[in-house]
Amino acid sequence: MNYEEVVKIGDSVGLHESHFLASFTWWQYVLYIGLFIVLSIICLWIGENFEFIGALGLAVLFSVMVIFLPIINAASKHSVVNEKNNKEIAEYKNKYGDNYINDLPVTKAEVFxxxxDAEAEVSGSLIFGTGSINSNLLTTMTVSYKLNGNGITETAKTTPNFDLVKGDTPYITYQELKKDLPHYQHGKYNFQIHLPENYSFTDIK
Known part of the structure; x- marks a missing residue:
């Protein structure tokens, strides 16, 4: 599936909206309007026939019921709509977005x-491979590597893989999303640092 197809699908998910008035069915409109009219008549009758604080309190109670019942109803439906959007987005990522990124060319670069750097501050957008690994388990690291004859240094949260044999040169691999996808930011994904099993960090903060 190409980029345009993935974008088209992504643009069509997670678009459900919850408007206050749109959250009511026709019979709820009739119910609330009828309830408002009945309670208004009762409050007027109480105010004309009884002169005590309890009457005022009852009138306030009725008013609160009329105001907050529709608000509670709307809030409940808003929560349902959000859950539906989140489910659609998760399914889109699982079926299309993640697969598209995983099929991108893998870049390999030598690390020098x-x-x-545990004290460095890294924003969420700079977490390599966000979504594939729990960021709470990642380590903030500064990595310098060679790419196309240039030295590049980046600080990000990632995790080292000690999967090379002794004497091998450390390297990184990643896949780069050059343009935003719906629900994804452009950047590096599936970023991995490959180190010899005996590698020791010489500069630990």
């Missing part, structure tokens, strides 16, 4: 400097 790595530092664990």
């Amino acid at each position: 400097y790595i530092k664990i």
Whole structure:
């Protein structure tokens, strides 16, 4: 599936909206209007025939019921709509977005400097591979690598893989989404640092 097809599908999910007035059915409109009229008549009758604080309190109670019943109803339906949107977006990512990113070309680059930098602040958009790994389990690291003859240094949350044999040169692999997808930001995904099993960090903060 190409980029345009994935975008088209993504643009069609998670679009359900919950408007206050649209959350009511016709019979609810009739019920609330009828209830408002009845309670208004009762309050007027109480006010004309009884002169005590309880009458005022009852009138306030009726008013609160008329106001908050529709608000509670609308809030409930808004929650249902949000859940439906989140479910659609999750299904889109699982079926289309993640698969598209996983099929992108893999970039490999030689690493010449790595530092664990636990005190560095990294925004969520810079977390490599967001969505594939729990960010709470990642380590903030500064990585310098060579790409197309240039040295590039980035600080991000990732996790090292000690999957190389002793003496091998450390390297990184990642897949780059160059343009935004619906519900995805452009950037590096599936970012992995590959290190020899005996590698030791020489600059740990």
